[in-house]
Amino acid sequence: MVALKELPTRELFGPGHRLCTGCGPATTARITMKALEKPAIIVNATGCLEVASTIYPETAWKVPWVHTLFENTAAVASGIEASLRKQGKADEADIVVFAGDGGTFDIGLQALSGALERKHDFTYICYDNEAYMNTGIQRSGATPYGAFTTTTPAGSKIHGKTDAKKDLIGICVAHGVEYAATASVAYWNDYITKVRRGAAVKGPTVIHVLAPCPLGWRFESSDTMKLAKLAVQTRYFPLYEVEQGRYKLSMKVPKPVPLEEFLKPQGRFRHLFAPESAQDLEELKKQVEGNWNRITQLCGETGVQTQ
């Protein structure tokens, strides 16, 4: 665990970016840059973080940074890593990828899969705000069941997204990555520890960090950290790490806060509380519970599962 005062005061990301007030990904980027101990090269996928941090002729980054396309970030990182290896500089820099959930769960999954299989040495950070927020809130493979997005509207017949969220870490673990973890931007200490662990590993590592989006989730921008915490405390987003295939729970949540307390402040779930959506709310709860039980079992935790 790191202490706040041990963190570098220098800001390698920002100030000066144009991300929204209360933007979860912005905080993710900022604390990532504080977590990294070696000089870093950042590879950023298309998305909010990219468009709002490097509007030419300005940049919010004080490290070498490159944006290329939406779906190829892991491939670009592979090329950078291969090049550094050839130059004998592989140990001099951390290659860090920032990609959103769309760029990771969906369009970038193939490139990520290839790069994980080839074992390039980089740390891949997926900042997950659970939809395509940059294009204006469309569903992604990371959008939870029941959530409103502009492509899964809360209609009179269909009430939000009809499919479940993908298991990104499970997919990465299946590739045999040495280290993968989930994190929440609110638990900065846990996140920083995980970023450092990931960066220290020789080979690819993936950190899946929940980073709430006030605009897309429809909540007060002052509540980002509150919601990022509630996501964990309600068991909606379990925090765990997987080291060489071994799952380990990072936060046990023995007395979970009712899921409603996470859902209610968010406009994207408002329709679930209408009487005609009762079944959908139950389904979402069932999925959250099922995921928690599955993960905790993988972590070898007993007595934390719901019956």
Next chain:
Amino acid sequence: MNGDEAVAFAAKQAKVDVVSAYPITPQTIIVERFSDYVANGEVDTQFVCVESEHSALSACVGSSLVGSRVFTATSSQGLALMHEVLYLASGLRTPIVMAVANRALSAPINIHNDHSDMMGSRDCGWIQVYAENAQEAYDWTLQAFKIAEDPKVSLPVTVNLDGFTISHAMEGVAVLGDYEADQLVGKRHATYTLDTANPMTFGALTLPDYYSEFKRQQVEAMNNSPPVIAAVTDEFKKISGREYSAISAFNIKDADAVVMCLGSIAGTARTVASRLRMQGKRVGVIKIWQYRPFPTKEVAELLSNVKCLGVIDRAVSFGAPYGALCSDVASTKVLTGIRTKLFNVVCGLGGRDVKPSDIEGIFNRALRYAAGEPVDEPFSLVGVRD
């Protein structure tokens, strides 16, 4: 060696730092040979064998931005899959060299040669050269590194070789010694790189207030390339004795009727032209080596006394008045005021053999038009069933 092997050998002699590639017929032999070099320790190259062409070129862009010399190869669907990355490579000014073993595009699926792959991406901001045979594929690949990496240019280059006709045909290829190749190509000296000691932002969001200026710089880089290409071909000639320029002209001086083409058809065209010359017909051949930037001035000069030109395209521009190559010549006509009559034939699609009799037919038409007949068919498909 065959054309693919010649290209792989050139990349080896250029001592590329990183190769990232994905197999596709008829390019595959290039990456296979290169893999052999890596496996046998004949090169000190990082070979990143990726999961798609999209990732192949993406990895090349990443490597190039760190200052490495980078090579890849593809064909057809692979080039089409790379499409958006092609613009990225030229826009980020990464001097990647890519061999394209030209092959038709689906549908229907076909693995044989035409130029629809490269023509579909011709406006991607890459310098594009076309080889006629394995020798030229080797020579251009070697020269391409020096052209691409020149700081005045800093643009990616495709070396096009006709699928199977060149890629798989065994020919005698004269290669340079490793030392001579090294002297020619030298080392890459990148101006701007992803460097932790000197942090820079690459690929920033550029809005209407600056985007056009980036594109203007690309236009300027492309315009800067002909003298650089000329200097490289001059140096290459001194080392190898083989002479290259933007265009290769054959029997053009007093020709009334000329056929223009890209790639391997040129050999057949020259053979036919020689035979017609013996019959007293004043015919010649123009082969375009350097398709992008298009050698407008040189084409106009060569055509100044030519009465009629038949342009062979090996790809259809659906719905357009002419195929791609002929459109460029038509533009040249407008820009320079040359009065050469023009007609366009499309042939050799999907590997359809272009026979000497096909070429002779084109020459005969050109001669008729040159003699005063009006161009009755400005665009036609040749060698196709009704």
